[in-house]
Amino acid sequence: MLGLKTFTFSPIQENTYLLYNDRKQCCIIDPGCYFQEEREELKTGIEKTGLTPVLLLNTHCHLDHVFGNKFVFDTWGLVPHIHPLDKPVLDRAGISGERWQLPFDNYEGELVYINHGDEILVGQEPLQVRLSPGHSPGSVAFYHEAGQFVIGGDVLFRGSVGRTDLPGGDQAVLFESIQREFYTLPDDTKVWPGHGPATTIGWEKRNNPFVKFL
Numbered sequence: 177m178l179g180l181k182t183f184t185f186s187p188i189q190e191n192t193y194l195l196y197n198d199r200k201q202c203c204i205i206d207p208g209c210y211f212q213e214e215r216e217e218l219k220t221g222i223e224k225t226g227l228t229p230v231l232l233l234n235t236h237c238h239l240d241h242v243f244g245n246k247f248v249f250d251t252w253g254l255v256p257h258i259h260p261l262d263k264p265v266l267d268r269a270g271i272s273g274e275r276w277q278l279p280f281d282n283y284e285g286e287l288v289y290i291n292h293g294d295e296i297l298v299g300q301e302p303l304q305v306r307l308s309p310g311h312s313p314g315s316v317a318f319y320h321e322a323g324q325f326v327i328g329g330d331v332l333f334r335g336s337v338g339r340t341d342l343p344g345g346d347q348a349v350l351f352e353s354i355q356r357e358f359y360t361l362p363d364d365t366k367v368w369p370g371h372g373p374a375t376t377i378g379w380e381k382r383n384n385p386f387v388k389f390l
Contacts, residue, residue: 178301178323180368181225183218186210187278188240191370192218193327195320196227197299203231204254205318205327206370207244210280215247231298233290234258235329236315237266238342239273241370245283257288257296259307262314265344290316303327306357310350311338317357325366326377332358332367334375337386354387 181194190208202222209215222229232254234241245256258266270282290296292307296318303318308331315338318327330338332354340347358367363378381389 178298178320180323180325181221182368183209183214183221185214185218186240186243189371190240190243191368191372192244193368194222194227195298195301195303195327196225197301199299200225200227201230201299202227203233203296203298203303204229204248205233206235206241206329207232207248208240208242209244209247210240210278215244218244218247219251229254231296232256233296233303233318234262234266235317235327235370236312237262237269238312238330239269239276239278239280241329242266242269242283243278243280246281249283249285255286255288256283257290259291259305259314259316260289261309262312263287265312265314268343292316308353308357310340310346310348310353312342313344315353319361319365324362324364325368326358326361328358328367328369330370332375332380332384332387333369333371334367334373334379335384336372337384338370351387355390359387359389 185208193205196202
């Protein structure tokens with residue numbers, strides 16, 4: 177079973193996640209640490225609990241989810257794992273930072289590509305990769321069946337959905353992704369989103385005003 181710890185970073189209030197096993201190996205998902213004090217918060221939070229980072233995963237590559245990629249690589253030598261369809265999004269992230277008046281040092285090194293249906297191991301604990309485009313072309317979710325939760329990125333929020341007005345966004349595709357990759361999970365599955373509070377699949381199927389359960 178994987179434990180989970182949440183940080184909320186940057187002016188965009190992005191949720192960064194640590195998943196860790198009983199051997200104290202941890203996976204960093206969507207490091208959004210923008211300010212130096214936020215980078216120190218992430219580093220201290222890992223070190224104080226005796227965790228050893230072994231993986232860096234991105235649900236997608238919009239700037240607020242990759243602010244800390246270079247810091248994580250420089251600190252622990254971890255290469256970002258992304259879906260190949262989001263490589264152009266990562267390449268544009270630095271320019272996006274300038275446009276949003278949030279300049280940052282974008283990661284430009286080696287990448288590991290992940291695809292729908294892949295199984296990523298945190299020690300012996302599997303995460304299933306579920307391609308969920310619409311918010312971005314290569315958005316993915318990471319589903320941990322044993323832990324009954326999914327790290328969903330900016331696809332599904334409590335009572336809302338991800339925006340689709342950014343380059344590569346598509347509302348119809350997003351809604352289809354939610355029906356196919358989220359609403360097919362068990363109702364008691366907890367959804368940890370890229371922004372805001374957690375929710376459950378069952379609650380969203382009953383209450384989400386944008387995507388009704390078919």
